[in-house]
Amino acid sequence: MPAILQIRNLALGYPGLTLFRQLSIDIEAGTMLAVLGANGSGKSTFVKALLGLIPPLSGQLAWPKGRPHEIGYLAQMSDFDRRFPIRVRDLASMGAWRGLGLWSGLDRAGRNRVAAALDEAGVLPLADRSLHTLSGGQLQRALFARVMLQDAPLILLDEPFAAVDQSTEEHLLSIMARWRREGRAVGLVVHDLSSVLDHCGQALLLGGGIATHGAVESVLTPERLVAQGYLSESQAAWMLRDPAASPASRCA
Amino acid sequence: MLEFFAEMWGFAFMRRAFVATTVLSISIAPVGAFLVLRRLSLAGEAMAHAITPGIVIGFVAAGMSAASLLVGGLIAGIGVASLAALLARRTILRSDASLASLYLIALAAGIFILSAAGSAVPLQSFLFGSILGIDDPSMLLLGGVATVTLVSFAVLLRPLIVSTCDPVFFESQTRRPWVAEQIFMLLVVLNLLAAFKTLGTLMAVGLMILPATAARYWASTITGQLAAGFVCALSSCWIGLTLSYLLPETPSGPAIVLVAGCLFLVSALFGPLGFGGSFQSPSDAEARPVPRIPPQGRTP
Numbered sequence: 001m002p003a004i005l006q007i008r009n010l011a012l013g014y015p016g017l018t019l020f021r022q023l024s025i026d027i028e029a030g031t032m033l034a035v036l037g038a039n040g041s042g043k044s045t046f047v048k049a050l051l052g053l054i055p056p057l058s059g060q061l062a063w064p065k066g067r068p069h070e071i072g073y074l075a076q077m078s079d080f081d082r083r084f085p086i087r088v089r090d091l092a093s094m095g096a097w098r099g100l101g102l103w104s105g106l107d108r109a110g111r112n113r114v115a116a117a118l119d120e121a122g123v124l125p126l127a128d129r130s131l132h133t134l135s136g137g138q139l140q141r142a143l144f145a146r147v148m149l150q151d152a153p154l155i156l157l158d159e160p161f162a163a164v165d166q167s168t169e170e171h172l173l174s175i176m177a178r179w180r181r182e183g184r185a186v187g188l189v190v191h192d193l194s195s196v197l198d199h200c201g202q203a204l205l206l207g208g209g210i211a212t213h214g215a216v217e218s219v220l221t222p223e224r225l226v227a228q229g230y231l232s233e234s235q236a237a238w239m240l241r242d243p244a245a246s247p248a249s250r251c252a
Numbered sequence: 253m254l255e256f257f258a259e260m261w262g263f264a265f266m267r268r269a270f271v272a273t274t275v276l277s278i279s280i281a282p283v284g285a286f287l288v289l290r291r292l293s294l295a296g297e298a299m300a301h302a303i304t305p306g307i308v309i310g311f312v313a314a315g316m317s318a319a320s321l322l323v324g325g326l327i328a329g330i331g332v333a334s335l336a337a338l339l340a341r342r343t344i345l346r347s348d349a350s351l352a353s354l355y356l357i358a359l360a361a362g363i364f365i366l367s368a369a370g371s372a373v374p375l376q377s378f379l380f381g382s383i384l385g386i387d388d389p390s391m392l393l394l395g396g397v398a399t400v401t402l403v404s405f406a407v408l409l410r411p412l413i414v415s416t417c418d419p420v421f422f423e424s425q426t427r428r429p430w431v432a433e434q435i436f437m438l439l440v441v442l443n444l445l446a447a448f449k450t451l452g453t454l455m456a457v458g459l460m461i462l463p464a465t466a467a468r469y470w471a472s473t474i475t476g477q478l479a480a481g482f483v484c485a486l487s488s489c490w491i492g493l494t495l496s497y498l499l500p501e502t503p504s505g506p507a508i509v510l511v512a513g514c515l516f517l518v519s520a521l522f523g524p525l526g527f528g529g530s531f532q533s534p535s536d537a538e539a540r541p542v543p544r545i546p547p548q549g550r551t552p
Contacts, residue, residue, distance in 0.1 A: 051424045075420040084417040085477050130472045
């Protein structure tokens with residue numbers, strides 16, 4: 001698979017604080033990369049660095065096929081103003097605005113693409129609703145439709161499942177699976193160890209001043225999670241215990 | 253009734269005031285709408301006071317002219333805004349506290365200098381505006397500011413909508429996200445200066461904020477918000493000027509802002525997104541993470 005982005009010897013941080021250094025990854029088409037780490041370990045900073053919003057302390061980001069015009073991006077939902085007067089349809093259309101410039105509107109094909117994206121995200125019936133009438137899950141689906149319309153080779157999602165219920169999570173994961181099949185690379189910040197990781201091939205674990213990258217099974221081991229400050233030893237021990245011996249299974 | 257309007261519009265200064273405030277409404281309504289949507293209502297208020305010393309110094313140094321108003325006001329506005337940004341970035345104070353501290357100093361300094369210089373212009377018309385003060389240069393200033401504002405909005409409307417609705421997404425989309433923001437703040441200062449003659453420094457921001465907040469209760473799209481805001485601003489000006497004409501001792505600024513305030517209260521009571529409607533605050537509970545069951549057997 002050709003690499004979309006080659007990260008070489010990347011160090012990230014802020015004045016007086018280095019989050020991690022010496023990170024090298026090839027992000028290839030069709031990969032799904034989970035980014036994990038304790039609070040403050042630099043997950044969002046990593047995403048913003050890939051977007052070019054935060055300069056690295058050192059190292060390079062190389063784009064072998066040229067930097068894409070568009071990088072799909074979904075920020076944490078807490079950054080979002082849900083009282084802004086705009087309809088769901090127009091929010092999703094923002095994903096296509098780069099192709100439109102300052103003045104031109106969507107043509108019929110463009111409007112159909114917006115409707116198709118809303119439909120796939122499961123919010124087409126809500127297309128004319130205002131944002132403040134949506135639930136957290138519905139808003140996240142609308143924002144996923146916007147990411148679809150960005151039509152980007154690299155998509156970065158910052159904690160997309162933090163405010164959604166399980167069925168929405170399932171639905172959004174199926175959309176992400178399609179992105180992978182289409183040869184897009186997806187970077188996904190996840191807040192906790194959950195079944196979401198089953199959908200990811202690779203993991204990047206941040207914390208303890210270092211960044212570890214590799215296949216999910218080899219990176220997210222209890223020893224490593226403890227060493228990088230993601231879990232305490234007792235939490236790791238709880239997860240390692242024999243399920244047959246747990247109180248829940250004894251009751252069953 | 254008709255005779256009353258014929259009599260009122262028989263005065264050249266009243267005709268001027270009606271034309272001036274109509275132009276002002278066209279210009280100030282979109283600025284106010286975005287000021288409110290960008291959650292900068294109070295920063296706009298602070299900015300209105302912050303430009304006072306610039307206007308006063310310009311007036312004391314070069315007389316009451318449109319040019320001295322424009323130059324003095326712009327220097328004071330940009331100076332206070334940059335200093336507040338510097339304080340917020342390099343010291344412990346947040347941006348609201350820095351701006352508040354500076355505008356209080358600026359307002360006090362402005363009024364102190366005006367009185368110390370033994371101004372011939374009464375303080376009242378300075379603070380609250382006077383419909384008699386609208387001369388030809390002021391009309392030109394208004395027209396110029398309105399032109400600049402409308403052209404800027406024609407170019408910046410889409411970036412402003414995206415950056416207001418979802419600033420983080422906007423940052424990821426453009427290399428220079430601050431351009432739209434800085435031009436917008438400049439438009440705020442320009443429109444406050446344009447409103448100064450009619451409304452005075454204390455009331456200028458009222459015509460910016462109140463029609464926009466009133467319109468927010470009726471509109472569910474940005475187009476609706478802009479249109480309703482303009483209608484509110486225009487009717488506030490026309491009704492306010494008429495009131496100010498009927499009661500000759502009253503300054504025009506408070507009359508206009510009071511009418512805008514009434515429109516706001518009526519909208520809050522009866523607008524579809526006000527008390528009378530079905531608005532429910534987007535639940536904060538949903539923004540919290542859903543607790544998850546950790547997986548078992550994910551480990552070697």
